[in-house]
Amino acid sequence: MTQSIEFKLPELGENISQGDLVRLMVKPGASVNAGQAVMELETDKAVIEVPSSVSGTIKDIKVKEGDKIKVGQVVFTVENGAGGKAGQKTEGPAQATPKQDAAAEAKKTEEKAPDQGDAQSAQAFVERRKAAADGKASEFKLPELGENITQGDLVRLMIAPGAKVSEGQPVMEIETDKAVVEVPSSVSGTVKEVKVKEGEKIKVGQLIFTLEGATAAVEASKPRPSPVEHVSGQHGARLAFQAAIRAEGKTEEEALPPDQPQAPAADFAIPAQLGKVAGTDHRGPIPAAPHIRRLARELGIDIYEVKGTGPGGRISEDDVKLHAKTLLTAAVTAAQAQPRAGRLAVPELPDFSKWGRVERVSMRGVRRKTAEHLAESWNTIPHVTQHDRADITELEQLRARFAPKAEEAGGKMTVTAIALKVCAAALKVFPQFNASIDIEKEEIVYKQYINIGVATDTDRGLLVPVLRDVDKKNIVELAVELSQLSKKAREKKLAPADMEGGTFTITNLGGIGGVGFTPIVNHPEVAILGISRSRMEPEWITNKFEPRLILPLSLSYDHRLIDGADAARFLRWICEAFEQPFLLSVQG
Amino acid sequence: MSENQTLKLAVIGGGPGGYAAAFLAADLGMNVTLIDPEANPGGVCLYRGCIPSKALLHVAKLIEESQQAKNWGIDFAAPNVDLARLRSWKQGVVTKLTGGLGQLSKQRKVQYVQGRAAFENSNTLRVSKVQGGEESLSFDRIIIATGSRPAVVPTLKIDSPRMMDSTGALDLADVPKTLLVVGGGYIGLELGSVYAALGTRVTVVEMLPGLLPGADRDLVLPLHKRLEKMFESILLNTTVAAVKDEGSGIRATLKAQDGSEQEKVFDRVLVSVGRKPNSEIPGLEKTGVQVGPKGFIQVNKQLQTDDPAIYAIGDVVGEPMLAHKASHEGRVAVEAIAGHKVAFEPNAIPAVVFTDPEVAWAGLTETQAQKDNREIKVAKFPWGASGRAMTLDRNEGVTKLIVDPKSERVLGVGISGVGAGEMIAEGVLAIEMGALAGDVALTIHPHPTLSETVMESAEVFFGTSTHVYRPKRG
Structure with missing residues (x-):
């Protein structure tokens, strides 16, 4: 029997669940060895080479560039x-990934002959859509119970038609070959129909009951990035992963009942383990019996995080189960809270192709990250934008005079470079603009360093390299550093570390034009300065109009921390510093 | 799991780690090939280690006790040792056990290939068979269980039949008049005891300031005292600078810490200075397996090497080089291969020195706690207060618990005395179960047995031991 082995995308790092395939380095028929780089993947953070974990002759490539x-x-x-x-499947290629093949097939048909419209798939689509849109009757399916657990016996059902359930409420007890587990609901509402009986064997993903007047069951058809499994000590990510699959009630396809129209998303496979288990060594012996430790491992729980209630902190089976339940409940809540907020922002899309040809392009790494980050900033921060104008007539002369100095050093004396110095000085005078809010602890974090990010337009999208200790550098140094960072950004050479640790951001659109805009605060910072194009304007100065060079400035800030008056003062201070650079040396 | 039925697994090395792995893999439905140069599974443990040495130590103890019997009014004549019969009895034990393993292997349909394996790549082995011929075999997963071998000291590497390693010593070619044992570890002391009991005058040389480096001193003391009587001499802080075969014996230059040297001639020399992992497997460089600086193959907690298709277990992956550690690792590796969520993470691995008295310990040692600057409380029960020890005329032993003073949890157990090797298992269980000193104290132990010393040492922790009176501390 010829064995065909699959190479699946291994975990790439914490919180990285996917990437865009930029370059494929292998072809069918080529031989690969474990460890050999086979593709380049662009993630939110960087472009990475991915090594193969398998060796052999490539038979079938399931992905393409892009x-x-x-x-x-x-x-x-x-x-x-x-x-x-x-544990990875090793069937023949025919069986390898039927779901994806089918999906690809369907997509092809759609693209080629939209008018023929594969009736079946269209209908399925409509049904799915209906189910999704119809928020009144929702469903609860058996969520994932732990690794390698695909089914269990229903020992006790705690709900009946007509009963009210709320999320987190235990609805049944399932006995797996490992343990009896209480399963909490992930939905709230009134039970309409119970689809299972006590004593039945239930599979993960199987429909348990339907609801009337449900609130937000996690929509199963919505593809969500399947998070990364971390075999290592990166426990948080691991839990998030399990939480997500549990909350969605998803599992490997074979575990799904064949009659359920199932979501195409979340192909879940344990990624090939790369490297060693880190961070777990040298932990002292834990007061838990060997079979308790094994139970925890099977349930995907770090035994060191379980609180033992026994004498001397001994951890019992109940302690492990309680911990599992707490995580499960928390995960369900978390999983629900997020899409709800998201859904407000993203209403369902119409079928654009009804009105003409459309082209769909994948949202690449940076674009998607920008979208997520800005939506989060916008959702969290109550924004206000303060506008002001700085008279930079004198400054412009100085700038022109000192420009050659910067050029000599290899930089460019731009308005942004000067603005960096000005803002650093202003942030020293107004420390609340150099702070962050820790809502959970109800604390304000004042940073004793001034690192300013500069929004940079690149062909990959918006990137924000950060200049460090801006207050300790002079304008020429800043100009040089800024030129270097912009160059790095455009050449895709920025490392994640180059974009971290900012305390304030400057975005300058003046090179393009505009008289003002409302930038979005770069969370968790609390303020951002927008710069528009300077132009000559008539200014009323001592009884007559004079032509002055005016720079429009827009300061967006987090109103939770900063009051309007403070913002006005802060921006005025900046304007005055632009107008009288001497202020920098007096107050800055 | 159905997938495992077709999963092809090779295990290289048929020692206690390798055969435990192979058997479990077969039980889980994998297609298993076990490769070893011997006729049957067993490895060093059965052929040249634990088992034959224990057979000989049993005999040694009998001889010792027969001499001790004169204290009890029984006089035996000096024993007449028939070496050939002793050897054949020892060999019989080995043959029976390894034969049994061969049977178990057949019953489980494990394909046993008598030969040596070399890697062609991560999944292919070239096996040179002992009866001739070569074969190239492919597998989904491979477990390396090649074990270890006696370490060699360059200065002691001379070509002489009088020089022995542990394997040679177990062959028991003769009973030399004098024997130099280089290395005061467990192998040297065990084999030295055998020869001493058979009538050899044994000299032990240890480089470090104490026998059994790593073990707590209070546990070693009763053994040291007894060995001082059994052995000709025990030279600590001493090294062997040179050896020379003079035909009629080996002239050894013994160098003390202060630089002084003395020369002595011995009929035989046993070099027991530790063991080295067998990680020099031909073709290993064609795989992703990484070997660490001390020659140990690097693995993660699932015993998987840096090459995802290859696992490694036992002596070849690290200390402690003990059979019971290897077999536990073997089982964990196989379960990991079967897709179970498992890890090698014992709270305690027991160590036993099968001398007379035996020395055994598990979990945290006092020495280690001091090194870690960890606060502990030690509860010690001297065997002088044990009725059972008295009836055996062996009251030199000691049992102690290392307890966490806050949680009162048992973190370590140490026993020195007759039968310590059997008794330590209770300590391991206590540590693994997270037992408190109170649990051990409240567990009824049978009287009169040595196991009571474990219970009473827990009572000592609370200052309420029945047979030990300690004035209350203010």
């Missing part, structure tokens, strides 16, 4: 090979 690939997705299959992790 695709968005999720962790766990099959990239290619090899013959006569080996590698990957035990």
